[in-house]
Amino acid sequence: MKPRVIAVDGPAGAGKSTVSRRLARALGWSYVDTGAMYRVVGLIAHEQGADFADADALVAICDALELVFEDDGEGVRTIANGRDVSRDIRSAEAGQHASKVSVVAELRQRLVALQRRMGEAGPTVMEGRDIGTVVFPDAPLKVFLRASVEERARRRCADLEARGDSVDRQRIEREIAERDQRDSTRATSPLRPADDALIVDTTDEGIDQVVARILALADERQVP
Ligand code: DC
Numbered sequence: 001m002k003p004r005v006i007a008v009d010g011p012a013g014a015g016k017s018t019v020s021r022r023l024a025r026a027l028g029w030s031y032v033d034t035g036a037m038y039r040v041v042g043l044i045a046h047e048q049g050a051d052f053a054d055a056d057a058l059v060a061i062c063d064a065l066e067l068v069f070e071d072d073g074e075g076v077r078t079i080a081n082g083r084d085v086s087r088d089i090r091s092a093e094a095g096q097h098a099s100k101v102s103v104v105a106e107l108r109q110r111l112v113a114l115q116r117r118m119g120e121a122g123p124t125v126m127e128g129r130d131i132g133t134v135v136f137p138d139a140p141l142k143v144f145l146r147a148s149v150e151e152r153a154r155r156r157c158a159d160l161e162a163r164g165d166s167v168d169r170q171r172i173e174r175e176i177a178e179r180d181q182r183d184s185t186r187a188t189s190p191l192r193p194a195d196d197a198l199i200v201d202t203t204d205e206g207i208d209q210v211v212a213r214i215l216a217l218a219d220e221r222q223v224p
Pocket of ligand 1: 095102
């Protein structure tokens with residue numbers, strides 16, 4: 001039987017979180033943000049002073065990790081080992097650390113297994129980089145979101161400014177390009193659209209329109 005999963009993949013800032021949350025809400029499905037998992041492992045590795053390429057250290061962090069996503073009505077809070085890390089994992093630095101640890105194959109295996117268990121627990125909209133290609137290649141609906149680097153940098157800056165962080169637009173653009181390069185050229189599960197994914201460019205298309213298009217396709221394929 002096909003998993004009841006809608007896979008939403010794409011690079012940083014393409015609109016995955018906004019679109020995925022809206023889809024999950026419209027369908028009454030669970031929402032899983034797999035990027036948050038890599039961010040949590042990156043955060044803990046950084047705090048412990050671990051080498052981001054040390055597979056044993058990352059696997060140990062992962063095995064000891066108690067991770068809970070808690071919906072408080074306003075948004076999903078990420079609780080790692082009893083501590084609310086929702087804010088800490090969203091900094092630009094945490095994004096870079098996540099991208100670095102996500103290259104390690106042994107860590108990916110652990111997190112992919114966890115993501116499969118989450119998706120099999122009930123109907124789920126799951127966002128990430130490899131959901132349609134690796135985690136749920138049998139997903140009945142796969143979406144790959146894209147947007148120009150300039151537009152993605154603009155969105156990231158707005159997010160960071162909303163947090164009260166100071167932003168350097170050019171630096172964010174450079175970091176996004178660097179992260180794209182690392183995420184799409186790594187040996188294990190590089191970022192790429194699944195052959196059967198619907199590719200949507202969100203640079204100029206509004207969120208409402210994108211969400212409506214995906215819901216119509218889900219309906220057509222009798223996914224929900
Ligand atoms: O979606 P995000 O920005 O929160 O993801 C942070 C990093 O985690 C991203 O640079 C690559 C990695 N990642 C991944 O390798 N596979 C996923 N399924 C999700 C995220």
